Amino acid sequence: MATLQISPVAYQPHFVIVHPDKLGQCIILRIPEFIKSADGLLQGHPANIVWEQGESKSQLQYHWGETDAVKQQWGLDLSGQVTAGEDELTFEVTMHNLSDMPNNSGANLFCMQAGGHLDFQDYDGHRTFVRMPDRWVSVNEMQNGKFEDHRMCGYQQKRDGIAHSLIAKVSTGGDWVLGIALNQEGGVSCNHQPWPSCIHANPVWATLAPGESETARGKVYFFRGESGNQSGGLEELYHRYHKDF
Numbered sequence: 001m002a003t004l005q006i007s008p009v010a011y012q013p014h015f016v017i018v019h020p021d022k023l024g025q026c027i028i029l030r031i032p033e034f035i036k037s038a039d040g041l042l043q044g045h046p047a048n049i050v051w052e053q054g055e056s057k058s059q060l061q062y063h064w065g066e067t068d069a070v071k072q073q074w075g076l077d078l079s080g081q082v083t084a085g086e087d088e089l090t091f092e093v094t095m096h097n098l099s100d101m102p103n104n105s106g107a108n109l110f111c112m113q114a115g116g117h118l119d120f121q122d123y124d125g126h127r128t129f130v131r132m133p134d135r136w137v138s139v140n141e142m143q144n145g146k147f148e149d150h151r152m153c154g155y156q157q158k159r160d161g162i163a164h165s166l167i168a169k170v171s172t173g174g175d176w177v178l179g180i181a182l183n184q185e186g187g188v189s190c191n192h193q194p195w196p197s198c199i200h201a202n203p204v205w206a207t208l209a210p211g212e213s214e215t216a217r218g219k220v221y222f223f224r225g226e227s228g229n230q231s232g233g234l235e236e237l238y239h240r241y242h243k244d245f
Contacts, residue, residue: 013046013062021224032107032109035074037075037106048064062078079094080094093218096213097212110203114197115196125140125153129234154188167189179220181244186204187202
């Protein structure tokens with residue numbers, strides 16, 4: 001096992017993840033990809049994010065550096081932190097409702113872009129998996145082999161019967177596994193275009209009253225499976241997920 005390397009993207013709620021055994025290739029995690037105002041009139045990508053190094057190179061923290069006026073316009077504030085570990089990392093995102101109305105959708109899509117790794121690109125969804133109660137199921141099977149031109153797909157626990165907010169990719173050789181999970185019930189989604197080749201864990205926030213905050217906690221897994229094959233790597237991921245959540 002090796003400790004993942006992380007570095008922030010200036011002004012963005014994104015950071016780069018590199019596995020020391022796969023140098024020259026990277027993953028980008030966006031926490032979050034979108035924000036939306038409580039009244040639903042504003043939606044966009046947050047900018048002016050201020051990153052700070054934690055106590056070690058394996059820790060990062062951020063807060064939203066916009067003015068109070070901008071935060072009031074959007075009705076929310078954001079902060080987060082990341083800690084890298086051996087073949088995995090943990091992250092937290094806190095949303096604070098600054099509006100004068102209830103809000104349950106201020107930060108959306110925790111997006112992990114894997115297109116920088118050719119062996120994680122998966123145009124037809126044969127190597128991207130969601131977990132049903134009794135087994136892993138490929139996105140290709142979930143879609144019956146049929147995709148819209150944009151090649152984006154999404155699944156909800158209540159609507160589609162997936163068991164967890166957990167989604168994974170397996171490399172072309174079947175030995176490497178990449179996964180993202182959240183501590184909340186909800187859903188996952190994915191984009192199968194070569195870029196961004198992303199997988200998403202989608203937070204489902206409680207309805208926050210004015211002044212309330214909530215923290216979503218998640219985990220990224222990025223490892224070479226001990227068994228060296230696709231099914232064994234996915235089962236190892238599921239074991240790690242159960243241990244953590």
